[in-house]
Amino acid sequence: MNIGFVGLGIMGSPMAANLLKAGHSVTGFDVSAERVEQLSGLGGKGVTGVVDAVAGADVVITMLPDSPQVEQVAPLVIEYGKPNLLYIDMSTIRPETSRWVAREAAAVGVRALDAPVSGGERGAIDGTLSIMVGGEAEAFEAAVPVFDALGRTVVHVGPAGAGQTVKAANQLVVGGIYGLVAEAIVLLEASGVDAVAGLDVLAGGLAGSRILELKRHTMVKREFTPGFRIDLHHKDMGIAVAAAREAGVSLPLTGQVAQLVAAARAQGHGSLDHSALLKVIERLNG
Known part of the structure; x- marks a missing residue:
């Protein structure tokens, strides 16, 4: 063609x-x-x-x-x-x-x-x-x-429009998983556990995901070269929140993830990969 x-x-x-x-x-x-x-x-x-x-x-x-x-x-x-x-x-x-x-x-x-x-x-x-x-x-x-x-x-x-609604659902799930992986890394490290070994176990069990498969090692190393920028995920979370409002449903976890992404952007991380949500969780913990 x-x-x-x-x-x-x-x-x-x-x-x-x-x-x-x-x-x-x-x-x-x-x-x-x-x-x-x-x-x-x-x-x-x-x-x-x-x-x-x-x-x-x-x-x-x-x-x-x-x-x-x-x-x-x-x-x-x-x-x-x-x-x-x-x-x-x-x-x-x-x-x-x-x-x-x-x-x-x-x-x-x-x-x-x-x-x-x-x-x-x-x-x-x-x-x-x-x-x-x-x-x-x-x-x-x-x-x-x-x-x-x-x-x-x-x-x-x-x-028409259904593809975008599914993508909004995709982005709220992706953002939520990044946030939880970030929290897992902070918990493991604060507890004196090797985060690499811990995430390797998680990746092989029920907690396994494409995000853990592709990003767990770069997140532990604090390497946030963008494959998908925080700025774009911030835009996408806005779409997800607006879609929820239009559909008349309450998505409380989506709202919280949207605020974490917004915080990453406000802290100057908009050009980094969305796995940089880890930086927000670290900042929350001093």
Whole structure:
């Protein structure tokens, strides 16, 4: 397929690279000229604007930081896309924004899907992302060859906006686990127990998780090179809290995790990996 890709950041760049490896043609744009040049070096075509990325594409993918960026780019995709374009927004944004995009797209015959991902930079590089997709079933089936190049777990979870709701649930669980792993490290170390050995045991039992598998050693070493930044998780927790309000449900642990993430950002850790919640728990304990 001819794929236009807008947003070549930490996640978007390796995703575009995997689409090229799968045999697709990729025309990409990003506000960073360096990222565009990187795509060109991999065999893609770098362009200088959204409209150029969209022109002639069978599929357009956007991977943008937040709802305002999607609200700015989506009208251009819809206006300049060719008839029956498949537009896949893989950003993590508010569900209501995804529903708005789907309505605007449908009005002119563009098929839109919201397809946020989980798995972080490592999953994007390895092509093992989990992809939660909202939208029409026919559009989902048309997008499967694209998703197969990007992820290992791909699920159509419901109508427009449903993908974003599932992603909000994902982020509240991820944030909660990071917070609990941080507390476990503080408890182990304060008790004179080797945290590495302790977490190795936890990772092999019922407490085991993908986070423990991938991040326990870097957390103990206090290495917080970002795979997914605190700033972005702060945004995502806001989406989760807002989704809970819209659904009329009480999620008390989600609220507490959101405050821990907000504290990490307030303490100046926004550019660090979200595993840096450990720094907040340490500060609470002097």
